Each structure stands twice: as structure tokens, then as C-alpha cells.
Amino acid sequence: MTTTLLDTLRQIVGADHVLTEGDLTAYEQDWRKRARGKALAVVRPASTPEVAAVVKACAAAGCSIVPQGGNTGLSVGSTPDDSGTQVVLSLTRMNAVRAMDRDNLTMTVEAGCILQSLQETANKEGLLFPLSLAAEGSCTIGGNLSTNAGGTQVVRYGNARELCLGLEVVTPQGEVWDGLSGLRKDNTGYDLRDLFIGSEGTLGIITAATMKLFPQPAARLTAWAAVPSMAAAVRLLGLAHQHLGAGLTGFEVMGQFALSLVTRHMPQLRVPFAGLKGAPPYYVLLENSDSESEQHARERFEALLELAFEDGCMLDAVVAESLSQAQELWHIRESIPLAQAEEGLNIKHDISIAASRIPAFVEHADALLAREIPGVRLVNFGHLGDGNLHYNVQAPEGGDAGEFLRTQEARVNQLVYDAVAQFGGSFSAEHGVGQLKADKLAQYKSPVALSMMRAIKQALDPQGLMNPGCVLQK
Ligand code: FAD
Structure with a gap:
């Protein structure tokens, strides 16, 4: 055959x-x-x-x-x-x-x-x-x-x-x-x-x-801002929506520890404000696209940043002066997954939660993991504009990362995903379910949703030949 x-x-x-x-x-x-x-x-x-x-x-x-x-x-x-x-x-x-x-x-x-x-x-x-x-x-x-x-x-x-x-x-x-x-x-x-x-x-x-x-767009500008807390980052997101409207085309958040891994493993990349007094806990990358002109874009961007500074939700900010500077800032953001891989094996969570609830979630989950799994290091970054965090967990410093994953991964996942469910979020924001999270779908989706999904699968693919074990468990 x-x-x-x-x-x-x-x-x-x-x-x-x-x-x-x-x-x-x-x-x-x-x-x-x-x-x-x-x-x-x-x-x-x-x-x-x-x-x-x-x-x-x-x-x-x-x-x-x-x-x-x-x-x-x-x-x-x-x-x-x-x-x-x-x-x-x-x-x-x-x-x-x-x-x-x-x-x-x-x-x-x-x-x-x-x-x-x-x-x-x-x-x-x-x-x-x-x-x-x-x-x-x-x-x-x-x-x-x-x-x-x-x-x-x-x-x-x-x-x-x-x-x-x-x-x-x-x-x-x-x-x-x-x-x-x-x-x-x-x-x-x-x-x-x-x-x-x-x-x-x-x-x-x-x-x-x-x-x-x-x-x-006629112009695209990028800014890098240091913010005093996740709540401040969400407040800045609200101001950006209000003042840039459809011009807001990117809004990324990066935790201080995530960026310290970039500095450690890619020392050639210069992270703005890394040396700022008191080490700001979060940084934001914003992008403003404008249909009129670069000058118009810059004026609107600067007005927003001034407002945010006065509001107290922003500590400092820099606007890229050129395309290459903007690319460098995006490159820092995009280097986080690689820096994290260089640091060693880690546990990834691609989660989404309503932006308004993210500060409370982060406070809750950070404290929970610190208490339950001492020494754990949290690499938190993501598309905050979409309520999407890559809330990743790195093994304790100097420990055996392979052993950490073998013994702690299931526990870490349960703690994080239970907390996500508690805050009304999703255990997969943009990476899908695959085979890796098919068990999570079975655990966190409602029985009604699951039975409709199975009915659709059965109706379209009664032989069960299309990617079995992916999304729905075999
Ligand atoms: P594959 O990996 O080949 O397949 C993915 C799934 O789609 C599989 O289930 C496969 O069976 C199915 N599939 C593929 N092609 C077809 C087809 N033609 N018809 C039916 N089914 C099909 N994802 C994000 O959403 N946002 C990000 O910011 C992001 N950043 C990433 C950064 C890095 C460095 C990496 C490695 C990945 C990132 N991803 C991100 C994940 C990944 O790139 C996306 O999921 C992407 O959409 C997968 O496309 P692919 O062609 O590689 O699909």
C-alpha cells in the first residue's frame, strides 16, 4: 500500500x-x-x-x-x-x-x-x-x-x-x-x-x-520610552490611541530583565536609558505612521510624548532621527527571543488579556511565580497594543536549565495559565495551539466550545486525516 x-x-x-x-x-x-x-x-x-x-x-x-x-x-x-x-x-x-x-x-x-x-x-x-x-x-x-x-x-x-x-x-x-x-x-x-x-x-x-x-504612509516614526510600571505603559497606550488615532501602528512593551539579556548576549546593541537612575522596570516601543508628512508625524509624536511626560506615565523618551535609528530600535525588540535562547532553555507563554487587566495580571503572576518557584526569572515582553504578552520563564541563574524544564515546566504552565484564565485571557494569543498546547485547549476551552469544534472537524474531515493531534487531541 x-x-x-x-x-x-x-x-x-x-x-x-x-x-x-x-x-x-x-x-x-x-x-x-x-x-x-x-x-x-x-x-x-x-x-x-x-x-x-x-x-x-x-x-x-x-x-x-x-x-x-x-x-x-x-x-x-x-x-x-x-x-x-x-x-x-x-x-x-x-x-x-x-x-x-x-x-x-x-x-x-x-x-x-x-x-x-x-x-x-x-x-x-x-x-x-x-x-x-x-x-x-x-x-x-x-x-x-x-x-x-x-x-x-x-x-x-x-x-x-x-x-x-x-x-x-x-x-x-x-x-x-x-x-x-x-x-x-x-x-x-x-x-x-x-x-x-x-x-x-x-x-x-x-x-x-x-x-x-x-x-x-507618508512617514513612519519610532520612539523608545522608559515607563515606571506596567500600569503606566497601559496608560501611555491609552494616550497614544487618543492622540495618534489610526496613526498608532506599533506599541510594544519590554521588561527590564528581557532587555538585560539583550545587553548581556548582544553587547553591540545599545539599549536606550538602560543606565537611567532607578532602572525603569519597563520600556515601550511606539510607532506612528502618518499620511501627511514627516514633519506632521514628528509634531504629533512630540506632543504625545510631552503629554505623557507631564502625566507621569513616562520617565523619558527618544524619537529616532532616521530610518536606520528606527531599525536599530526595532532590532533590539526583535532580538529578545534570540537573547533568551542564548541564555538557555526557557518556557514560553504567548498569552492575551484585556489591556486594562494586564497590570493586575502581571502583579499577581510575578508574585505567584516568585513565591512558588524561588529564583525563577521572568522575561516579559510583547505586543501590549494587542493585549498580547510573551510571558516567558527562564530557569534560575546558574541552574541546570534542562533539569528545570523537566521538573518544573508542567507546574509553571499550570500556574501561568490558571492565572490567565482567572483574568479572562487566552493561553494562545498568536502562536496557535499546535500539538504543543492541544492538552491546554482541552483543559481551558469550555465544553460547549470544544464540542462545536469537534463537530466541525468531524463534518469536514470525517476520516481525521488532516493534521491529526494538532489543535484537537487525537
Ligand atoms: P508553518 O510553521 O509551516 O505551519 C504552521 C501551522 O499552519 C501548522 O499547523 C501547519 O500545518 C499549518 N499550515 C501551514 N501552511 C498551511 C497551508 N497552506 N494550509 C493549511 N495549513 C497550513 N507568530 C506571530 O503570530 N507573531 C509573531 O510576532 C511571531 N514572531 C515569530 C518570530 C520568530 C523568530 C519565529 C521563529 C516565529 C514567530 N512567529 C510569530 C510564529 C510563526 O512565524 C507564525 O506562526 C507563522 O505564521 C507560521 O508560518 P509558516 O509558514 O512558517 O507555517
């Missing part, structure tokens, strides 16, 4: 694109190296009809499929289990821009397009595709939609879901649903597009999408 299936797959996509031997680490291991599986084969179709034929062949053989884009996901959703029986279906050869509609402000693109290349394509047309995240050089738009990715511009433009107008999907039966629509209004029944977005490859395979584009 296996040989017959592999032969059929070779006939569909060509023998060169059915990989069974050699080093398949890039497809079989997740980005964080949390899981390593073994695939029956990695199959790389080049078109929607090829994807449909591959899915039909796998369905006929009862073989399950793990869709994969750039394999940068952080929840172990795009790699096979270790049974050696699953097909990894890689979309990376499907990377064409099918259409650009300047008047409708949309582009229709194939699922394997790299996010950064789509930003560049839009840019060449004098337009903006605003989805932006640190993995943009490797992640694909299909993966972005399947995880409903967020990133740094959500506060203004929304996450991947809000940027998508239509999808083309290959169903688990190998049928093609052409839902590629540039329509901004279409109230004709259930929203199938929104069902597939964020479903992490468990309901079908996204092969193409129609995405929204925006006018390029």
Missing part, C-alpha cells in the same frame, strides 16, 4: 518532489527543536490541482497529511509524528502572485509565498502589505493564515484574518473550494473563510488567498 501511494504521489508531483531519503530535518523538526518526527514522505506540489490530487491519493490510502509552510510555527503544528506514516505536504513551491488589483487594493497570492516577498511586491506597487513579524523572511502566507498570525502591526491593521478577503482551499476529500474573493461585503451564509483561518491545517489546505493592501 505504502509503495503504491508513493508511486502515485511521484506520478502527481514528479519523483524529485517526493522526498523520502537524505536529511529531512528541515521538514521533520520544528523551529524550536521541541519535536522531531519521521515522515513517510515530504511531498512538494507545484499547483492547486496537484495538491488536490495528492490529498485524494492520501485519502484513498488512509494516509494522514501534515501541511507545512515555512515551518517557523512555535506550537509544533507543522511537523509529523514519529510513526513514519504521515505525509508532510510542503506548499513552498506554490509561490506565485496570481493577481494584483490596485483599484480594489488587493493581491491574490499562492500559499507558499514568503511573507517578506509579499511585502516587497506590495512595496513595488507603492502599496503596503502590513503583516509583519520577525520570521517574515521564512514564513509563508499560507502558514500565516493557518495560524492567524499577528506580529507588530496588529494594533492598526489587525491580524492575518483581518487582512484576508478570500481563500482557495483543498478540502480533506481533495475537492477545490474557490473562495477567492476581493469582496469586502459578502453576507451569504456561514463564513467558510474564517473557519479555515486559524485552523492550523486541521480542516483543509489553503492553496491561495486574496489579501488586503493599504496606501503607504
Whole structure:
């Protein structure tokens, strides 16, 4: 049966694109190296009809499929289990821009397009595709939609879901649903597009999408502010919304300890105000995009910062003088995950809580973890504008991080996720559920929500062949 299936797959996509031997680490291991599986084969179709034929062949053989884009996901959703029986279906050869509609402000693109290349394509047309995240050089738009990715511009433009107008999907039966629509209004029944977005490859395979584009701003300015507390950071967010309106395109928070790791492991990066008296506990990175001019942007930004200073929610701030200075500030922010990895193994939590409740949550969770797990170090940073924190936990200084993870990870997760639930938040803000957090979904979603999710899965994928064990437990 296996040989017959592999032969059929070779006939569909060509023998060169059915990989069974050699080093398949890039497809079989997740980005964080949390899981390593073994695939029956990695199959790389080049078109929607090829994807449909591959899915039909796998369905006929009862073989399950793990869709994969750039394999940068952080929840172990795009790699096979270790049974050696699953097909990894890689979309990376499907990377064409099918259409650009300047008047409708949309582009229709194939699922394997790299996010950064789509930003560049839009840019060449004098337009903006605003989805932006640190993995943009490797992640694909299909993966972005399947995880409903967020990133740094959500506060203004929304996450991947809000940027998508239509999808083309290959169903688990190998049928093609052409839902590629540039329509901004279409109230004709259930929203199938929104069902597939964020479903992490468990309901079908996204092969193409129609995405929204925006006018390029005339100017984009970045500021770095030191703030006296998380409550002050949230207060600054409120003032920024009020005074910049739609101009507020980025609002990131970074804890002092998170930045000290950047200073320790990347000493060439200069963190502004790191030496300020009393070591401010939090820093904020703000971005203001303006449709008029740089001067207009600067005036509005400076007025906001002056107000924040008088209000007491800001201790000091610097506005980047040039694009390269702005890039340096963003680079510091984006270096935190790498600095954290350099420091050693750690436990990540990608959580969201209503911005208004974040200060109370942080106070509660910081004290709880310090009390229950002495010596623990908290690396707290994230997209505060979206109520999204990366509330990560580093092993005690000088300790054995591997041992810490083995013995404490479950306990740390329980403490953090229980606290998140207590504050009405979500245990996964933007990284999805994957295999890694499928048990958390079972634990923290309501029974009603879970039973609707299972009913949807059963209706669309009755054979259970699409990414089994991802999102919903097997
Ligand atoms: P993959 O990792 O290949 O797959 C992710 C999931 O989508 C899997 O379940 C897979 O089965 C499914 N899938 C992939 N393609 C398809 C398809 N065409 N059809 C159906 N299912 C599919 N995420 C954020 O949201 N915000 C961030 O700021 C952010 N920053 C990151 C920074 C770094 C350094 C890294 C490594 C990751 C970051 N991520 C972030 C996570 C990751 O980049 C996103 O989840 C991204 O959207 C995944 O895209 P991908 O193409 O790599 O998908």
C-alpha cells in the first residue's frame, strides 16, 4: 500500500518532489527543536490541482497529511509524528502572485509565498502589505493564515484574518473550494473563510488567498520610552490611541530583565536609558505612521510624548532621527527571543488579556511565580497594543536549565495559565495551539466550545486525516 501511494504521489508531483531519503530535518523538526518526527514522505506540489490530487491519493490510502509552510510555527503544528506514516505536504513551491488589483487594493497570492516577498511586491506597487513579524523572511502566507498570525502591526491593521478577503482551499476529500474573493461585503451564509483561518491545517489546505493592501504612509516614526510600571505603559497606550488615532501602528512593551539579556548576549546593541537612575522596570516601543508628512508625524509624536511626560506615565523618551535609528530600535525588540535562547532553555507563554487587566495580571503572576518557584526569572515582553504578552520563564541563574524544564515546566504552565484564565485571557494569543498546547485547549476551552469544534472537524474531515493531534487531541 505504502509503495503504491508513493508511486502515485511521484506520478502527481514528479519523483524529485517526493522526498523520502537524505536529511529531512528541515521538514521533520520544528523551529524550536521541541519535536522531531519521521515522515513517510515530504511531498512538494507545484499547483492547486496537484495538491488536490495528492490529498485524494492520501485519502484513498488512509494516509494522514501534515501541511507545512515555512515551518517557523512555535506550537509544533507543522511537523509529523514519529510513526513514519504521515505525509508532510510542503506548499513552498506554490509561490506565485496570481493577481494584483490596485483599484480594489488587493493581491491574490499562492500559499507558499514568503511573507517578506509579499511585502516587497506590495512595496513595488507603492502599496503596503502590513503583516509583519520577525520570521517574515521564512514564513509563508499560507502558514500565516493557518495560524492567524499577528506580529507588530496588529494594533492598526489587525491580524492575518483581518487582512484576508478570500481563500482557495483543498478540502480533506481533495475537492477545490474557490473562495477567492476581493469582496469586502459578502453576507451569504456561514463564513467558510474564517473557519479555515486559524485552523492550523486541521480542516483543509489553503492553496491561495486574496489579501488586503493599504496606501503607504507618508512617514513612519519610532520612539523608545522608559515607563515606571506596567500600569503606566497601559496608560501611555491609552494616550497614544487618543492622540495618534489610526496613526498608532506599533506599541510594544519590554521588561527590564528581557532587555538585560539583550545587553548581556548582544553587547553591540545599545539599549536606550538602560543606565537611567532607578532602572525603569519597563520600556515601550511606539510607532506612528502618518499620511501627511514627516514633519506632521514628528509634531504629533512630540506632543504625545510631552503629554505623557507631564502625566507621569513616562520617565523619558527618544524619537529616532532616521530610518536606520528606527531599525536599530526595532532590532533590539526583535532580538529578545534570540537573547533568551542564548541564555538557555526557557518556557514560553504567548498569552492575551484585556489591556486594562494586564497590570493586575502581571502583579499577581510575578508574585505567584516568585513565591512558588524561588529564583525563577521572568522575561516579559510583547505586543501590549494587542493585549498580547510573551510571558516567558527562564530557569534560575546558574541552574541546570534542562533539569528545570523537566521538573518544573508542567507546574509553571499550570500556574501561568490558571492565572490567565482567572483574568479572562487566552493561553494562545498568536502562536496557535499546535500539538504543543492541544492538552491546554482541552483543559481551558469550555465544553460547549470544544464540542462545536469537534463537530466541525468531524463534518469536514470525517476520516481525521488532516493534521491529526494538532489543535484537537487525537
Ligand atoms: P508553518 O510553521 O509551516 O505551519 C504552521 C501551522 O499552519 C501548522 O499547523 C501547519 O500545518 C499549518 N499550515 C501551514 N501552511 C498551511 C497551508 N497552506 N494550509 C493549511 N495549513 C497550513 N507568530 C506571530 O503570530 N507573531 C509573531 O510576532 C511571531 N514572531 C515569530 C518570530 C520568530 C523568530 C519565529 C521563529 C516565529 C514567530 N512567529 C510569530 C510564529 C510563526 O512565524 C507564525 O506562526 C507563522 O505564521 C507560521 O508560518 P509558516 O509558514 O512558517 O507555517
